[in-house]
Amino acid sequence: MAHIVGAGDTGFGRHEGRSTIDLMTAAAAAALADAGLGRGDIDGLVCGYSTTHPHLMLATVFAEHFGIDPVYAHAVQAGGATGCAMTMLAARLVDAGQCRRILVVGAENRATGQSRDSSVQTLAQVGHPDFEVPYGATIPAYYALLASRYMHVHGVTEADLAEFAVLMRRHAAACPGAHQTAPITVADVLASKPIAAPLKLLDCCPISDGGVALVVAAEGEGAHIAGMGQAHRHQHITHAADLTETGAALAAERALDEAWAGMDDIDYLAIYDSFTITLTMLLEEIGFAPRGGAAAMARDGAFGPGGALPLNTHGGLLAFGHCGVGGGMAHIAEAYRQLAGKAGARQLPGRTTAFVHGDGGVMSSHVSLVLRAD
Amino acid sequence: MTTLADHYWAGCAAGELRYRACTACGARQTFPRAFCPACGSEAVEWRRAAGTGTVHAAAIVTRAPSDAFRPLVPYAILLVDLDEGIRMMAHGAPGLTIGQRVAVTFHLHDGRHLPRFVPL
Numbered sequence: 001m002a003h004i005v006g007a008g009d010t011g012f013g014r015h016e017g018r019s020t021i022d023l024m025t026a027a028a029a030a031a032l033a034d035a036g037l038g039r040g041d042i043d044g045l046v047c048g049y050s051t052t053h054p055h056l057m058l059a060t061v062f063a064e065h066f067g068i069d070p071v072y073a074h075a076v077q078a079g080g081a082t083g084c085a086m087t088m089l090a091a092r093l094v095d096a097g098q099c100r101r102i103l104v105v106g107a108e109n110r111a112t113g114q115s116r117d118s119s120v121q122t123l124a125q126v127g128h129p130d131f132e133v134p135y136g137a138t139i140p141a142y143y144a145l146l147a148s149r150y151m152h153v154h155g156v157t158e159a160d161l162a163e164f165a166v167l168m169r170r171h172a173a174a175c176p177g178a179h180q181t182a183p184i185t186v187a188d189v190l191a192s193k194p195i196a197a198p199l200k201l202l203d204c205c206p207i208s209d210g211g212v213a214l215v216v217a218a219e220g221e222g223a224h225i226a227g228m229g230q231a232h233r234h235q236h237i238t239h240a241a242d243l244t245e246t247g248a249a250l251a252a253e254r255a256l257d258e259a260w261a262g263m264d265d266i267d268y269l270a271i272y273d274s275f276t277i278t279l280t281m282l283l284e285e286i287g288f289a290p291r292g293g294a295a296a297m298a299r300d301g302a303f304g305p306g307g308a309l310p311l312n313t314h315g316g317l318l319a320f321g322h323c324g325v326g327g328g329m330a331h332i333a334e335a336y337r338q339l340a341g342k343a344g345a346r347q348l349p350g351r352t353t354a355f356v357h358g359d360g361g362v363m364s365s366h367v368s369l370v371l372r373a374d
Numbered sequence: 375m376t377t378l379a380d381h382y383w384a385g386c387a388a389g390e391l392r393y394r395a396c397t398a399c400g401a402r403q404t405f406p407r408a409f410c411p412a413c414g415s416e417a418v419e420w421r422r423a424a425g426t427g428t429v430h431a432a433a434i435v436t437r438a439p440s441d442a443f444r445p446l447v448p449y450a451i452l453l454v455d456l457d458e459g460i461r462m463m464a465h466g467a468p469g470l471t472i473g474q475r476v477a478v479t480f481h482l483h484d485g486r487h488l489p490r491f492v493p494l
Contacts, residue, residue, distance in 0.1 A: 121439050121440060132463050135465055136440075136443035137435075138435065138437065140435075140437065145433045145451065148433055149453075152473075194434070195435075196451075198433075237453070238453060239404045239405065
Protein backbone atom coordinates (compact mmCIF):
# COMPACT_ATOMS: atom_id res chain seq x y z
CA MET A 1 0.00 0.00 0.00
CA ALA A 2 1.41 3.37 -1.04
CA HIS A 3 1.53 6.20 1.48
CA ILE A 4 1.92 9.94 1.13
CA VAL A 5 4.66 10.63 3.69
CA GLY A 6 5.53 14.25 2.93
CA ALA A 7 4.26 17.39 1.23
CA GLY A 8 5.81 20.77 0.51
CA ASP A 9 4.82 23.93 -1.31
CA THR A 10 6.22 27.33 -2.19
CA GLY A 11 3.10 29.33 -1.42
CA PHE A 12 1.24 30.66 -4.46
CA GLY A 13 1.14 34.17 -5.87
CA ARG A 14 3.84 36.15 -7.68
CA HIS A 15 7.38 34.80 -7.37
CA GLU A 16 9.23 37.36 -9.49
CA GLY A 17 12.38 36.05 -11.11
CA ARG A 18 11.85 32.41 -10.14
CA SER A 19 11.69 29.83 -12.94
CA THR A 20 9.71 26.60 -13.18
CA ILE A 21 12.82 24.68 -12.13
CA ASP A 22 13.43 27.06 -9.19
CA LEU A 23 9.88 26.53 -7.93
CA MET A 24 10.08 22.74 -8.46
CA THR A 25 13.30 22.74 -6.45
CA ALA A 26 11.82 24.70 -3.55
CA ALA A 27 8.69 22.54 -3.41
CA ALA A 28 10.68 19.29 -3.63
CA ALA A 29 13.08 20.37 -0.88
CA ALA A 30 10.13 21.26 1.36
CA ALA A 31 8.47 17.88 0.73
CA LEU A 32 11.68 16.00 1.56
CA ALA A 33 12.07 18.02 4.76
CA ASP A 34 8.47 17.24 5.73
CA ALA A 35 9.07 13.54 5.11
CA GLY A 36 12.38 13.60 6.99
CA LEU A 37 14.16 12.21 3.92
CA GLY A 38 17.22 13.18 1.93
CA ARG A 39 17.86 13.21 -1.81
CA GLY A 40 19.56 9.82 -1.62
CA ASP A 41 16.38 8.23 -0.27
CA ILE A 42 14.45 8.99 -3.48
CA ASP A 43 14.45 6.36 -6.23
CA GLY A 44 11.58 7.61 -8.42
CA LEU A 45 10.49 10.93 -9.92
CA VAL A 46 7.18 11.84 -11.50
CA CYS A 47 6.72 15.44 -12.54
CA GLY A 48 4.17 17.51 -14.40
CA TYR A 49 4.50 19.89 -17.35
CA SER A 50 5.04 23.64 -17.43
CA THR A 51 3.63 25.97 -20.10
CA THR A 52 6.49 28.41 -19.42
CA HIS A 53 9.12 25.67 -19.68
CA PRO A 54 7.97 23.25 -22.35
CA HIS A 55 10.53 20.44 -22.57
CA LEU A 56 10.57 16.90 -23.94
CA MET A 57 12.16 15.55 -20.74
CA LEU A 58 11.25 17.79 -17.83
CA ALA A 59 11.65 14.99 -15.26
CA THR A 60 15.21 14.26 -16.33
CA VAL A 61 16.04 17.96 -16.45
CA PHE A 62 14.76 18.29 -12.90
CA ALA A 63 16.49 15.13 -11.64
CA GLU A 64 19.84 16.44 -12.89
CA HIS A 65 19.25 19.92 -11.46
CA PHE A 66 17.94 18.80 -8.07
CA GLY A 67 20.59 16.14 -7.62
CA ILE A 68 18.75 12.84 -7.61
CA ASP A 69 19.47 9.65 -9.51
CA PRO A 70 16.09 7.90 -9.94
CA VAL A 71 15.58 4.41 -11.35
CA TYR A 72 12.30 5.62 -12.85
CA ALA A 73 11.41 9.14 -14.07
CA HIS A 74 9.17 10.91 -16.55
CA ALA A 75 6.59 13.66 -16.89
CA VAL A 76 2.81 13.30 -17.01
CA GLN A 77 0.27 15.43 -18.87
CA ALA A 78 -3.44 15.35 -18.10
CA GLY A 79 -4.21 19.07 -17.77
CA GLY A 80 -5.77 19.91 -14.42
CA ALA A 81 -5.99 16.21 -13.57
CA THR A 82 -2.20 15.87 -13.75
CA GLY A 83 -1.60 16.14 -10.01
CA CYS A 84 -4.02 13.32 -9.28
CA ALA A 85 -2.75 11.29 -12.25
CA MET A 86 0.87 11.65 -11.06
CA THR A 87 -0.06 10.60 -7.55
CA MET A 88 -1.97 7.60 -8.93
CA LEU A 89 1.00 6.61 -11.07
CA ALA A 90 3.39 6.96 -8.13
CA ALA A 91 1.12 4.78 -5.99
CA ARG A 92 0.91 2.12 -8.71
CA LEU A 93 4.71 2.19 -9.14
CA VAL A 94 5.18 1.72 -5.41
CA ASP A 95 2.53 -1.01 -5.26
CA ALA A 96 4.22 -2.79 -8.19
CA GLY A 97 7.58 -2.71 -6.43
CA GLN A 98 9.23 -0.53 -9.07
CA CYS A 99 10.19 2.19 -6.58
CA ARG A 100 10.26 2.66 -2.80
CA ARG A 101 10.14 6.44 -2.48
CA ILE A 102 8.90 8.66 -5.30
CA LEU A 103 9.08 12.42 -5.52
CA VAL A 104 6.01 13.89 -7.24
CA VAL A 105 6.56 17.50 -8.33
CA GLY A 106 4.53 20.18 -10.15
CA ALA A 107 5.47 23.86 -10.41
CA GLU A 108 5.31 26.77 -12.81
CA ASN A 109 5.89 30.53 -12.93
CA ARG A 110 2.61 30.82 -14.81
CA ALA A 111 1.87 34.37 -13.59
CA THR A 112 5.20 36.12 -14.08
CA GLY A 113 6.80 33.87 -16.70
CA GLN A 114 4.58 35.00 -19.57
CA SER A 115 2.04 37.65 -20.57
CA ARG A 116 -1.59 37.18 -19.62
CA ASP A 117 -2.54 36.92 -23.32
CA SER A 118 0.09 34.23 -23.81
CA SER A 119 -1.26 32.25 -20.88
CA VAL A 120 -4.87 32.59 -22.06
CA GLN A 121 -3.94 31.50 -25.59
CA THR A 122 -1.79 28.56 -24.48
CA LEU A 123 -4.53 27.22 -22.22
CA ALA A 124 -7.22 27.70 -24.92
CA GLN A 125 -5.33 25.11 -27.01
CA VAL A 126 -7.00 22.34 -25.04
CA GLY A 127 -9.82 23.25 -27.42
CA HIS A 128 -9.96 21.95 -30.99
CA PRO A 129 -7.52 23.85 -33.22
CA ASP A 130 -9.80 23.75 -36.29
CA PHE A 131 -13.32 23.75 -34.87
CA GLU A 132 -13.19 25.55 -31.49
CA VAL A 133 -10.15 27.83 -31.12
CA PRO A 134 -10.99 29.79 -34.37
CA TYR A 135 -14.11 31.19 -32.67
CA GLY A 136 -11.99 33.09 -30.15
CA ALA A 137 -12.77 30.53 -27.48
CA THR A 138 -10.90 30.54 -24.17
CA ILE A 139 -10.89 28.24 -21.17
CA PRO A 140 -13.38 30.53 -19.39
CA ALA A 141 -15.57 30.41 -22.52
CA TYR A 142 -15.57 26.60 -22.59
CA TYR A 143 -16.54 26.52 -18.92
CA ALA A 144 -19.11 29.27 -19.50
CA LEU A 145 -20.75 27.00 -22.08
CA LEU A 146 -20.83 24.22 -19.49
CA ALA A 147 -22.21 26.66 -16.92
CA SER A 148 -24.96 27.93 -19.21
CA ARG A 149 -26.18 24.40 -19.90
CA TYR A 150 -25.84 23.23 -16.31
CA MET A 151 -27.67 26.28 -14.94
CA HIS A 152 -30.44 25.77 -17.52
CA VAL A 153 -30.93 22.07 -16.76
CA HIS A 154 -30.53 22.11 -12.97
CA GLY A 155 -31.77 25.58 -12.03
CA VAL A 156 -28.42 26.78 -10.65
CA THR A 157 -28.09 30.60 -10.46
CA GLU A 158 -25.10 32.94 -10.69
CA ALA A 159 -25.55 33.67 -6.98
CA ASP A 160 -25.34 29.91 -6.32
CA LEU A 161 -22.01 29.72 -8.14
CA ALA A 162 -20.74 32.77 -6.25
CA GLU A 163 -21.09 30.93 -2.92
CA PHE A 164 -18.05 28.84 -3.81
CA ALA A 165 -15.85 31.83 -4.63
CA VAL A 166 -16.77 33.29 -1.24
CA LEU A 167 -16.12 29.98 0.56
CA MET A 168 -12.72 29.42 -1.05
CA ARG A 169 -11.62 32.98 -0.13
CA ARG A 170 -12.67 32.40 3.46
CA HIS A 171 -10.65 29.19 3.58
CA ALA A 172 -7.61 30.80 1.91
CA ALA A 173 -7.60 33.58 4.52
CA ALA A 174 -6.67 30.94 7.10
CA CYS A 175 -3.95 29.31 5.00
CA PRO A 176 -0.37 30.57 4.86
CA GLY A 177 0.88 30.98 1.29
CA ALA A 178 -2.51 31.56 -0.33
CA HIS A 179 -2.60 33.89 -3.35
CA GLN A 180 -5.91 35.71 -2.67
CA THR A 181 -7.02 36.16 0.92
CA ALA A 182 -9.14 39.35 1.02
CA PRO A 183 -12.71 38.47 2.05
CA ILE A 184 -15.37 38.75 -0.66
CA THR A 185 -19.16 38.54 -0.69
CA VAL A 186 -21.66 37.06 -3.12
CA ALA A 187 -22.45 40.63 -4.18
CA ASP A 188 -18.74 41.21 -4.96
CA VAL A 189 -18.69 38.12 -7.18
CA LEU A 190 -21.87 39.14 -8.99
CA ALA A 191 -20.50 42.67 -9.52
CA SER A 192 -17.07 41.56 -10.74
CA LYS A 193 -16.27 42.21 -14.37
CA PRO A 194 -17.65 39.80 -16.96
CA ILE A 195 -15.12 37.40 -18.50
CA ALA A 196 -17.27 34.87 -20.33
CA ALA A 197 -20.91 35.13 -19.23
CA PRO A 198 -22.28 33.61 -17.11
CA LEU A 199 -18.78 33.55 -15.52
CA LYS A 200 -17.30 36.71 -14.04
CA LEU A 201 -13.78 37.48 -12.84
CA LEU A 202 -14.37 36.17 -9.31
CA ASP A 203 -15.86 32.93 -10.67
CA CYS A 204 -12.41 32.25 -12.18
CA CYS A 205 -9.27 31.13 -10.38
CA PRO A 206 -6.29 33.50 -10.49
CA ILE A 207 -3.15 32.72 -12.50
CA SER A 208 -0.35 32.15 -9.99
CA ASP A 209 3.30 31.20 -9.65
CA GLY A 210 4.05 28.32 -7.34
CA GLY A 211 4.82 24.68 -6.83
CA VAL A 212 3.86 21.65 -4.76
CA ALA A 213 5.65 18.34 -4.17
CA LEU A 214 4.70 15.10 -2.48
CA VAL A 215 6.63 12.03 -1.42
CA VAL A 216 4.84 8.73 -2.12
CA ALA A 217 6.45 5.76 -0.40
CA ALA A 218 6.00 2.06 0.27
CA GLU A 219 6.33 2.60 3.99
CA GLY A 220 5.83 5.46 6.41
CA GLU A 221 3.27 7.47 8.28
CA GLY A 222 0.82 9.95 6.83
CA ALA A 223 -2.05 8.95 4.59
CA HIS A 224 -2.33 5.93 2.37
CA ILE A 225 -3.74 5.93 -1.13
CA ALA A 226 -6.56 3.45 -0.79
CA GLY A 227 -8.38 3.89 -4.08
CA MET A 228 -7.77 5.38 -7.52
CA GLY A 229 -9.92 5.77 -10.61
CA GLN A 230 -9.97 7.58 -13.93
CA ALA A 231 -12.39 8.38 -16.76
CA HIS A 232 -11.68 10.07 -20.10
CA ARG A 233 -14.85 10.40 -22.17
CA HIS A 234 -14.02 13.33 -24.47
CA GLN A 235 -11.33 15.95 -25.01
CA HIS A 236 -13.36 18.76 -26.59
CA ILE A 237 -16.56 20.18 -25.15
CA THR A 238 -18.16 20.06 -28.60
CA HIS A 239 -17.62 16.29 -28.56
CA ALA A 240 -18.95 15.65 -25.03
CA ALA A 241 -21.97 13.39 -25.24
CA ASP A 242 -23.67 14.87 -22.17
CA LEU A 243 -22.54 18.06 -20.44
CA THR A 244 -23.99 16.89 -17.13
CA GLU A 245 -22.44 13.37 -17.14
CA THR A 246 -18.82 14.11 -17.93
CA GLY A 247 -17.10 11.06 -16.47
CA ALA A 248 -16.40 12.53 -13.02
CA ALA A 249 -18.85 10.12 -11.37
CA LEU A 250 -17.29 7.15 -13.19
CA ALA A 251 -13.79 8.02 -11.96
CA ALA A 252 -15.12 8.52 -8.43
CA GLU A 253 -16.95 5.21 -8.44
CA ARG A 254 -13.82 3.37 -9.59
CA ALA A 255 -11.74 4.98 -6.80
CA LEU A 256 -14.34 4.36 -4.09
CA ASP A 257 -14.78 0.74 -5.20
CA GLU A 258 -11.05 0.08 -5.00
CA ALA A 259 -10.96 1.60 -1.52
CA TRP A 260 -14.01 -0.45 -0.43
CA ALA A 261 -15.47 2.89 0.59
CA GLY A 262 -18.87 4.51 0.18
CA MET A 263 -19.70 8.19 -0.09
CA ASP A 264 -20.76 8.06 3.58
CA ASP A 265 -17.22 7.17 4.62
CA ILE A 266 -15.80 10.41 3.23
CA ASP A 267 -15.15 13.15 5.79
CA TYR A 268 -12.92 15.51 3.78
CA LEU A 269 -13.23 16.77 0.19
CA ALA A 270 -10.45 18.01 -2.10
CA ILE A 271 -12.19 18.90 -5.37
CA TYR A 272 -10.77 20.68 -8.41
CA ASP A 273 -12.17 24.21 -8.65
CA SER A 274 -10.78 26.07 -11.66
CA PHE A 275 -14.11 27.90 -11.82
CA THR A 276 -17.10 28.06 -9.49
CA ILE A 277 -19.03 25.99 -12.03
CA THR A 278 -16.32 23.32 -11.98
CA LEU A 279 -16.74 22.81 -8.26
CA THR A 280 -20.53 22.88 -8.46
CA MET A 281 -20.68 20.35 -11.29
CA LEU A 282 -18.14 17.98 -9.74
CA LEU A 283 -19.81 18.00 -6.30
CA GLU A 284 -23.19 17.29 -7.90
CA GLU A 285 -22.17 14.82 -10.60
CA ILE A 286 -20.10 12.75 -8.17
CA GLY A 287 -22.97 12.90 -5.70
CA PHE A 288 -21.67 14.78 -2.65
CA ALA A 289 -24.54 17.22 -3.28
CA PRO A 290 -27.88 16.72 -5.02
CA ARG A 291 -28.28 18.16 -8.52
CA GLY A 292 -28.78 21.89 -8.15
CA GLY A 293 -28.20 21.64 -4.40
CA ALA A 294 -24.48 22.27 -3.80
CA ALA A 295 -24.90 26.00 -3.14
CA ALA A 296 -27.60 25.40 -0.54
CA MET A 297 -25.24 23.01 1.24
CA ALA A 298 -22.50 25.64 1.09
CA ARG A 299 -24.85 28.26 2.59
CA ASP A 300 -25.68 25.81 5.38
CA GLY A 301 -21.99 25.39 6.19
CA ALA A 302 -21.63 21.78 5.03
CA PHE A 303 -18.34 22.51 3.24
CA GLY A 304 -16.80 24.72 5.93
CA PRO A 305 -14.34 23.64 8.64
CA GLY A 306 -17.22 22.85 11.00
CA GLY A 307 -19.34 21.06 8.42
CA ALA A 308 -19.78 17.41 7.57
CA LEU A 309 -17.71 17.68 4.38
CA PRO A 310 -14.97 20.29 4.78
CA LEU A 311 -13.90 21.25 1.24
CA ASN A 312 -10.53 22.58 0.07
CA THR A 313 -9.56 24.04 3.43
CA HIS A 314 -6.47 25.62 1.81
CA GLY A 315 -8.69 27.76 -0.45
CA GLY A 316 -8.52 25.74 -3.65
CA LEU A 317 -7.61 27.05 -7.07
CA LEU A 318 -10.15 29.84 -6.64
CA ALA A 319 -8.20 31.47 -3.80
CA PHE A 320 -5.04 29.57 -2.80
CA GLY A 321 -4.30 29.95 -6.50
CA HIS A 322 -3.58 28.13 -9.74
CA CYS A 323 -0.03 27.68 -11.00
CA GLY A 324 -0.89 24.80 -13.36
CA VAL A 325 0.06 21.29 -12.26
CA GLY A 326 0.97 22.47 -8.76
CA GLY A 327 -2.51 23.99 -8.41
CA GLY A 328 -4.16 20.60 -8.61
CA MET A 329 -1.51 19.12 -6.32
CA ALA A 330 -2.26 21.63 -3.57
CA HIS A 331 -5.60 19.88 -3.00
CA ILE A 332 -3.79 16.58 -2.43
CA ALA A 333 -1.21 18.20 -0.15
CA GLU A 334 -3.97 19.73 1.97
CA ALA A 335 -5.90 16.44 2.17
CA TYR A 336 -2.71 14.69 3.29
CA ARG A 337 -2.04 17.38 5.90
CA GLN A 338 -5.56 17.15 7.29
CA LEU A 339 -5.35 13.34 7.51
CA ALA A 340 -1.83 13.34 8.95
CA GLY A 341 -2.50 16.02 11.56
CA LYS A 342 -0.15 18.50 9.87
CA ALA A 343 -2.60 21.26 8.94
CA GLY A 344 -1.50 23.65 11.69
CA ALA A 345 -4.11 26.23 12.67
CA ARG A 346 -6.48 24.78 10.03
CA GLN A 347 -6.33 21.29 11.52
CA LEU A 348 -9.74 19.62 11.57
CA PRO A 349 -10.45 17.08 14.29
CA GLY A 350 -10.63 13.39 13.49
CA ARG A 351 -10.48 13.24 9.68
CA THR A 352 -10.20 9.65 8.48
CA THR A 353 -11.02 9.48 4.76
CA ALA A 354 -10.52 12.08 2.04
CA PHE A 355 -11.89 12.10 -1.49
CA VAL A 356 -9.73 13.95 -4.03
CA HIS A 357 -10.74 14.77 -7.61
CA GLY A 358 -8.89 16.43 -10.49
CA ASP A 359 -10.41 17.55 -13.79
CA GLY A 360 -8.35 18.29 -16.90
CA GLY A 361 -9.33 20.10 -20.08
CA VAL A 362 -13.04 20.90 -20.15
CA MET A 363 -14.32 18.19 -17.81
CA SER A 364 -12.33 15.94 -20.15
CA SER A 365 -9.87 14.01 -18.01
CA HIS A 366 -10.98 12.84 -14.58
CA VAL A 367 -8.86 11.28 -11.84
CA SER A 368 -10.17 10.47 -8.35
CA LEU A 369 -8.24 9.36 -5.27
CA VAL A 370 -9.39 8.07 -1.89
CA LEU A 371 -6.90 8.77 0.90
CA ARG A 372 -7.09 7.29 4.39
CA ALA A 373 -5.30 8.40 7.51
CA ASP A 374 -2.56 5.97 8.62
CA MET B 375 -2.56 19.12 -49.55
CA THR B 376 -6.18 19.88 -48.79
CA THR B 377 -7.12 18.65 -45.35
CA LEU B 378 -10.59 17.72 -44.16
CA ALA B 379 -10.62 20.94 -42.15
CA ASP B 380 -9.75 22.92 -45.29
CA HIS B 381 -12.71 21.33 -47.08
CA TYR B 382 -14.99 22.21 -44.16
CA TRP B 383 -13.90 25.85 -44.16
CA ALA B 384 -14.14 26.04 -47.98
CA GLY B 385 -17.75 24.98 -47.50
CA CYS B 386 -18.30 27.83 -45.07
CA ALA B 387 -16.78 30.27 -47.58
CA ALA B 388 -19.28 28.93 -50.14
CA GLY B 389 -22.15 29.41 -47.69
CA GLU B 390 -22.69 25.80 -46.72
CA LEU B 391 -22.19 23.70 -43.58
CA ARG B 392 -20.57 20.37 -44.39
CA TYR B 393 -20.30 17.28 -42.23
CA ARG B 394 -19.01 13.71 -42.57
CA ALA B 395 -21.21 10.63 -42.35
CA CYS B 396 -20.39 6.94 -42.49
CA THR B 397 -22.12 5.05 -45.33
CA ALA B 398 -21.50 1.74 -43.55
CA CYS B 399 -23.08 2.39 -40.11
CA GLY B 400 -24.67 5.80 -40.60
CA ALA B 401 -22.78 7.57 -37.79
CA ARG B 402 -22.37 11.32 -38.28
CA GLN B 403 -19.19 13.04 -37.16
CA THR B 404 -18.77 15.97 -34.79
CA PHE B 405 -15.32 16.70 -36.22
CA PRO B 406 -14.48 15.41 -39.73
CA ARG B 407 -12.23 12.38 -39.96
CA ALA B 408 -11.03 10.12 -42.79
CA PHE B 409 -12.62 7.12 -41.05
CA CYS B 410 -15.65 6.39 -38.91
CA PRO B 411 -14.77 6.42 -35.19
CA ALA B 412 -17.95 4.44 -34.45
CA CYS B 413 -17.31 1.41 -36.69
CA GLY B 414 -13.85 1.92 -38.21
CA SER B 415 -15.08 2.01 -41.79
CA GLU B 416 -13.31 4.29 -44.27
CA ALA B 417 -16.50 4.61 -46.31
CA VAL B 418 -17.16 8.13 -45.10
CA GLU B 419 -18.67 10.88 -47.26
CA TRP B 420 -19.29 14.61 -47.09
CA ARG B 421 -22.86 15.83 -46.78
CA ARG B 422 -24.41 19.26 -46.60
CA ALA B 423 -26.33 20.25 -43.47
CA ALA B 424 -29.56 22.21 -43.76
CA GLY B 425 -28.04 24.88 -41.50
CA THR B 426 -30.79 24.85 -38.90
CA GLY B 427 -30.63 23.68 -35.31
CA THR B 428 -31.24 24.39 -31.63
CA VAL B 429 -29.04 26.27 -29.14
CA HIS B 430 -27.60 23.79 -26.60
CA ALA B 431 -25.31 26.15 -24.65
CA ALA B 432 -24.38 29.84 -24.87
CA ALA B 433 -21.48 31.93 -23.55
CA ILE B 434 -20.77 35.63 -24.04
CA VAL B 435 -17.03 36.35 -24.26
CA THR B 436 -15.88 39.75 -23.05
CA ARG B 437 -12.24 38.86 -22.33
CA ALA B 438 -10.87 38.04 -25.81
CA PRO B 439 -7.81 35.81 -26.17
CA SER B 440 -5.98 38.01 -28.69
CA ASP B 441 -5.96 41.29 -30.61
CA ALA B 442 -7.77 39.53 -33.47
CA PHE B 443 -10.85 39.01 -31.32
CA ARG B 444 -10.81 42.18 -29.19
CA PRO B 445 -12.77 44.22 -31.80
CA LEU B 446 -15.59 41.62 -31.65
CA VAL B 447 -16.28 41.70 -27.89
CA PRO B 448 -18.75 40.97 -26.53
CA TYR B 449 -19.36 37.97 -28.80
CA ALA B 450 -21.52 34.91 -28.29
CA ILE B 451 -20.04 31.42 -28.57
CA LEU B 452 -22.64 28.69 -28.88
CA LEU B 453 -22.95 24.96 -28.97
CA VAL B 454 -25.66 24.26 -31.54
CA ASP B 455 -27.34 20.91 -32.13
CA LEU B 456 -27.90 20.74 -35.88
CA ASP B 457 -31.06 19.06 -37.09
CA GLU B 458 -28.84 16.34 -38.59
CA GLY B 459 -27.90 15.30 -35.04
CA ILE B 460 -24.43 16.86 -34.91
CA ARG B 461 -23.26 19.34 -32.27
CA MET B 462 -20.99 22.21 -33.36
CA MET B 463 -19.39 25.31 -31.89
CA ALA B 464 -20.24 28.60 -33.59
CA HIS B 465 -20.74 32.29 -33.08
CA GLY B 466 -24.23 33.56 -32.38
CA ALA B 467 -26.31 36.71 -32.59
CA PRO B 468 -26.72 38.60 -29.28
CA GLY B 469 -29.47 37.43 -26.96
CA LEU B 470 -29.89 33.83 -28.13
CA THR B 471 -31.07 31.49 -25.40
CA ILE B 472 -30.80 27.75 -24.78
CA GLY B 473 -33.49 25.84 -26.64
CA GLN B 474 -34.00 28.58 -29.25
CA ARG B 475 -34.29 27.54 -32.91
CA VAL B 476 -31.55 29.05 -35.07
CA ALA B 477 -30.25 29.17 -38.65
CA VAL B 478 -26.67 29.55 -39.82
CA THR B 479 -25.14 32.61 -41.48
CA PHE B 480 -21.43 33.22 -42.07
CA HIS B 481 -19.19 36.18 -41.26
CA LEU B 482 -15.65 36.70 -42.43
CA HIS B 483 -13.25 37.11 -39.50
CA ASP B 484 -9.48 36.73 -39.44
CA GLY B 485 -9.43 34.84 -42.75
CA ARG B 486 -12.29 32.42 -42.04
CA HIS B 487 -16.00 32.49 -42.81
CA LEU B 488 -17.17 31.65 -39.30
CA PRO B 489 -20.62 30.12 -38.84
CA ARG B 490 -22.82 32.55 -36.90
CA PHE B 491 -26.31 31.48 -35.91
CA VAL B 492 -29.29 33.86 -35.88
CA PRO B 493 -32.90 33.32 -34.76
CA LEU B 494 -34.85 31.12 -37.18
